[in-house]
Amino acid sequence: MHQVPVSRRVMNLAYWATRNARRLPQRPALVWRGQSWNWRQFNDRVSALAAALSERGVCPGTAVLVHSKNSNEMLESMLAVFRLGAVWVPTNFRIMPDELVYMADVARPRVFLCQVDFPEHAQALRAAHPDTEVIWLTGDAPRPRDGAHAGELIAGHLGRHFPDAEVMADSACWLFFTSGTTGRPKAAVLTHGQMAFVVNNHLCDLMPGATEHDGSLVVAPLSHGAGVHQLNMIARGGQTVLLPNEKFDVDLAFSLIETHRLTNLFTVPTILKLMVEHPAVDRYDHSSLRHVIYAGAPMYAEDQKRALGKLGKVLVQYYGLGEVTGNITVLPPAEHGDEARAGTCGYERTGMQVSIQDDQGNELPDGETGEICVIGPAVFAGYYNNPEANAKAFRNGWFRTGDLGRRDEGGYIYITGRASDMYISGGSNIYPREIEEKILTHGAITEVAVVGVPDPKWGEVGIAVCVPFDGADIDEAGLLAWMAERIARYKLPKRVFFWDALPKSAYGKVPKMLVRQELERRGLLEGWEQKK
Incomplete structure (x- = not known):
């Protein structure tokens, strides 16, 4: 019997900030450069920025392009855009101005939130899209004379409650720019319903037992995987601590972990390797860490051993792509260091299914190498306005990762190569x-x-x-x-x-x-x- 769903309306992701402001008003939400904001203050600032953006024509479905290093305003912009039912379009702050213009060509943003450190990017954007309003975010450079400043807009709208927009399960909330084998950026559409599943999955498989007493050190750009990771802390009412600068300082990182008794961080193997090989690992108390999550590349066995020796059984590996928002496999702490399964990226995430397929889409037996394909609620809604890319990315409902791998008889996945030259x-x-x-x-x-x-x-x-x-x-x-x-x-x-x-x-x-x-x-x- 097939029943038509009565409603596909879902919770707006920004509601997590509202809930935390009610339940945990005085608990720490965010720390950056010596400043801290509790959940009531953070939620008030999100509402104030949402109100200011609304006055500038940002509404459900509207894109807001954001180019910034990590900052409090960068994180606030994510929740403010979600609250409006609009679409957050963050960039990698290291890209060149012409690359940013291409992203704007795709997204057609109503507003461009640009950190003051990047005037050349704003200049390029204005030349290509003169109807897009530039709003400056706080940074290290002097404030330009032209354009509004987010800090002043927020201050001018504080105290104004701004309600969460109604959203459906398939309402877009984030254009996550990734690339295919040609290197031409593609905009993966992430939705409120999908991201709610992703966060529940992360909390289930990567950080089980997380509460408002947990805290996370951010060592990667919020524009990509780190932004997804911080939604976990927001969902649980935990604390987010941002490094004061984009340059990674191992000594400072361990100092912040010790000072704030932080319990988790998300990173990549190269950064984790730097941390555990640095003398600071022995100078600071990092015993509060329970989940050190890494992804983005395989980690050499010797590097794993060294990290386990320095940090203990806290390593969590996952394999995923932006299109699946990191939700393909997990290797939890207890299974790190198992030499019988050296090289595995773990087993399937909760609610997700992996299939190793040949070129015709047939599932291959255990032990045989083929393309890693995946289905489940974490799979994105498709590439924005790119039917050709969507046709290549999906086959019989399966998302094709483009990575080659095999499965062993216990269900563990091993990545053996890449189908592309990436x-x-x-x-x-x-x-x-x-x-x-x-x-x-x-x-x-x-x-x-x-x-x-x-x-x-x-x-x-x-x-x-x-x-x-x-x-x-x-x-x-x-x-x-x-x-x-x-x-x-x-x-x-x-x-x-x-x-x-x-x-x-x-x-x-x-x-x-x-x-x-x-x-x-x-x-x-x-x-x-x-x-x-």
């Missing part, structure tokens, strides 16, 4: 074609291939192999300096080599496998750690 450096996905296209705009380069190679510090780093035009006057230092002005720092290749030609297949293509093989044949990957 590599992960310092927890960030790097897409070679995007970098290659930029390099090819240099007048001296006719061909280029960028490949990721293993690196003990960053997980992987990029190497660019370039073919210059005949007679071109170009060297490695010159090209790296040129790229540094046009490519975000975290995407920059670490080395550049110049060859007379790139290796090609019988079809005239340049497979990355052949490039790697040629790098090895020439001995250019030997002693890589010493050559950096």
Whole structure:
């Protein structure tokens, strides 16, 4: 018997702040740069910003683009936009102005919240989208004379209750920009109903038992996975502590953990490795930590052992993509260090199902390698305004991750490779074609291939192999300096080599496998750690 649902209305995610203000008004909500806000103050500021944005035409379904390093106003903007039923569109603050303009081309924001540190991004946005109003967020640079300032808008609307907009399960709340194999950013649509499941799933599988007495140190940008993670603390009424600056300071991180008795953090293996190898790990009391969650890249077994030795049985690994909001597998603390399952990324998350499939969509037996596909309530609603990408991403209802892996007889998943040429450096996905296209705009380069190679510090780093035009006057230092002005720092290749030609297949293509093989044949990957 099939029954039509009476209603698909769901809780607005911003209601968590309202609930905490009622139940836990004096409990700490947020700490940044020596300032702290309790839940009543935080919720009041969220309402005030929502009221100010509403006066500027932000309403249900409207996009609000946000470009900022971590700050109290960055986190407040998330909840304010949710409260309005609008769509939060945060950027990676490291992107270049032209990349931000592309995101605006897709999202068509009514308002652009821009930290004062990035006037060139605001200038580019205004030139491309003159109807988008710029509102400045607090940062380290002097305040520009033009445009409103979020801090003043919030102060002018404090005391005004602003109700949560009515939302449905499929109402968009977040455009999460990710990339495909071409490197062209795509906007994954996250919804109120999906994100409510994601947070419940995270609390169930990653941080069981979390309460208002828990607290989290934020060491990654709120624009991506860390923002999702902080929703867990908001849902439980716990405390969020932001590092005062974007530069990661291990000593300060452990100091904040000790001072605030923080219980969890979300990070990537490279940052976790820095933390446990730093002398500060032995100088501060970090016994309050119960869940140190890492994702974004595999963690070497030796690094796991060192972290377990320093922090104890607190490591939690998960595997996921932005399109599934991190909800594919989990490896809990008790199962770290199990050599019988070395290399696993864990088992399926609660409410999620994984299928290892061949190219035709048939499920493969245990032990065989195929594409990792997933279904469940954490899967996103699709790419915004991109039917071609959606057609490629889904097959028979399954979301295709593009990652290759296998399952063992106990249900544990192992990632064995990537279907694309993407590599992960310092927890960030790097897409070679995007970098290659930029390099090819240099007048001296006719061909280029960028490949990721293993690196003990960053997980992987990029190497660019370039073919210059005949007679071109170009060297490695010159090209790296040129790229540094046009490519975000975290995407920059670490080395550049110049060859007379790139290796090609019988079809005239340049497979990355052949490039790697040629790098090895020439001995250019030997002693890589010493050559950096």
